[in-house]
Amino acid sequence: MKAAVISFPGSNCDLDLQWAVQQIAGADCELIKQEQTDLSSYDVVMVPGGFSYGDYLRSGAIARFSPVMTALKDFADAGGYVLGICNGFQILTEAGLLPGALQWNRDLNFICEPVTLTVDRADTAFSNQYRVGEQLTLPIAHGEGNYYADPETLAELEANDQVVFRYTDNPNGSVHDIAGVTNAAGNVLGMMPHPERAVEALLGGTDGLGLFQSLIQQTKGADIRGTR
Amino acid sequence: MFKAKVYVTYKPSVLDPKAEVIKTALSRMDYHNVDDVLYGKYFELKLSGTEAAVRKQVDTICDQLLANVNMETYRFDLEPITEDEA
Numbered sequence: 001m002k003a004a005v006i007s008f009p010g011s012n013c014d015l016d017l018q019w020a021v022q023q024i025a026g027a028d029c030e031l032i033k034q035e036q037t038d039l040s041s042y043d044v045v046m047v048p049g050g051f052s053y054g055d056y057l058r059s060g061a062i063a064r065f066s067p068v069m070t071a072l073k074d075f076a077d078a079g080g081y082v083l084g085i086c087n088g089f090q091i092l093t094e095a096g097l098l099p100g101a102l103q104w105n106r107d108l109n110f111i112c113e114p115v116t117l118t119v120d121r122a123d124t125a126f127s128n129q130y131r132v133g134e135q136l137t138l139p140i141a142h143g144e145g146n147y148y149a150d151p152e153t154l155a156e157l158e159a160n161d162q163v164v165f166r167y168t169d170n171p172n173g174s175v176h177d178i179a180g181v182t183n184a185a186g187n188v189l190g191m192m193p194h195p196e197r198a199v200e201a202l203l204g205g206t207d208g209l210g211l212f213q214s215l216i217q218q219t220k221g222a223d224i225r226g227t228r
Numbered sequence: 229m230f231k232a233k234v235y236v237t238y239k240p241s242v243l244d245p246k247a248e249v250i251k252t253a254l255s256r257m258d259y260h261n262v263d264d265v266l267y268g269k270y271f272e273l274k275l276s277g278t279e280a281a282v283r284k285q286v287d288t289i290c291d292q293l294l295a296n297v298n299m300e301t302y303r304f305d306l307e308p309i310t311e312d313e314a
Contacts, residue, residue, distance in 0.1 A: 058296055094296065101298035103238075108245050148242055148299050173243070 001027040001219040003044040006072075008034045008063050013049035013085065013196060020196035021046070025212035034066035039075040043219040047072075047088030049141070049194060059102060059144050060090035069095055081125050081215060082188040086142055089190030098183055098190045099157055100149035102142075106173025110143040114204070116168040117179050117193060120161075124182060125218040126189045127164050129210040136207040138193035140171065145192040147174035147181070160184055165191055229276050229314045232286045234304040236295045237268035269294075274314055282306060 003021050007014040014031060021029035030042075039045055053062035063069070069091075076082050076097055084092040092098045105111060114137050119130040130136070149157065154175055157163065165180035172192075180191030195208025238244045247267040254262045271294055275282050286304055295302040 057293070061293070061296070093298065099298075101296050103242065103299055104245050106243075106245055108249060146245075150239070150241060150298070153298075173245070 001043050001216045002041065003027055003029040003046060004032045004039065004042045005029060005046045005048055006034060006068055007031050008052035008066060010052045010054055011048050011050035017046055017048045017196040020199040021212050024199045025209060025216060027216050034068045036068045037071050039071045044081040044083065044215050045072060045075055047084040047091050049086030049088060052087055052091060059087060060094040063091045064095045073097065076188050079187055083126060084190040085194055086192055089192055090144065092188060092190045097188050098181060099153050100147055102144050103146045103148050104144050105146050111171050112141040114139050115171055115193060117165040118168050120166055121164045124164055124186055126211055126214050128217055129214045135168065137205050138195055138208050139197045140193050142192055146172045147178045149175060157181060164189060229274060229309045229311065230282045230306050231309045232273040232275060232304050232306050234271040234290055234294055234302060235268055236300050236302045237266050239299060239301050242299050279306065
């Protein structure tokens with residue numbers, strides 16, 4: 001598997017994500033800049049957490065206009081795998097690559113703590129190393145992670161089984177407890193929790209590793225390394 | 229020249245936690261007759277062009293950037309301004 005992580009000005013989880021994919025999961029992973037306009041050499045492109053462009057206007061609203069985002073849309077339209085984590089999820093919804101939007105947490109707090117998720121789908125490119133119903137503990141760290149979709153959109157994405165992860169104890173007010181959701185085609189996933197912060201026992205848990213192992217399994221370009 | 233005054237607010241179906249907090253604060257000030265609070269963003273743009281063209285352009289700007297139409301709605305007023313006011 002050959003992966004890329006996009007570093008926008010203000011991204012701050014890019015190096016953690018590269019570390020998780022490369023040093024722990026054992027796949028090639030390059031850091032690329034927001035000016036890049038060709039993504040065709042990658043199997044997976046990841047949009048990391050942080051505060052791209054200072055979160056001006058709305059989280060992710062300005063990053064959407066970076067040159068790399070046009071390339072990312074072409075990449076996703078061609079079936080490439082795209083993973084957005086935290087601010088990356090916000091950017092993907094702003095760019096229209098994922099349905100819905102992220103608004104302020106229900107209680108207006110910035111929440112930084114481990115949360116428990118339930119795996120709803122274990123047959124996606126991002127979750128094939130998990131079991132349906134499996135519970136994962138991953139950290140969240142966000143102020144605007146309250147997922148909203150209007151009732152029609154919500155009905156549509158439930159009917160299409162696009163929800164991959166749900167909070168077991170909803171921390172932020174997200175509709176239907178949604179923590180991670182894909183596009184209709186299933187090749188783009190956005191999630192608020194940080195799998196890259198749970199890939200080594202030293203970090204307090206390894207439940208996030210399965211996500212990167214799933215992508216490696218899906219793209220079959222590298223041996224699976226690391227143990228959960 | 230025109231001045232566009234743009235108002236962006238959450239859709240009625242979205243629970244706005246910031247507006248709820250403001251409402252709570254108002255009730256602590258003993259303003260118990262405040263039934264509802266709407267919280268949003270306000271923008272002013274100065275643009276040149278014909279009124280029809282400017283109206284269409286501001287609508288596109290709101291739809292594409294100033295509001296996230298998945299969760300927000302917008303409205304705007306256009307007023308003619310002189311070069312001096314610009």
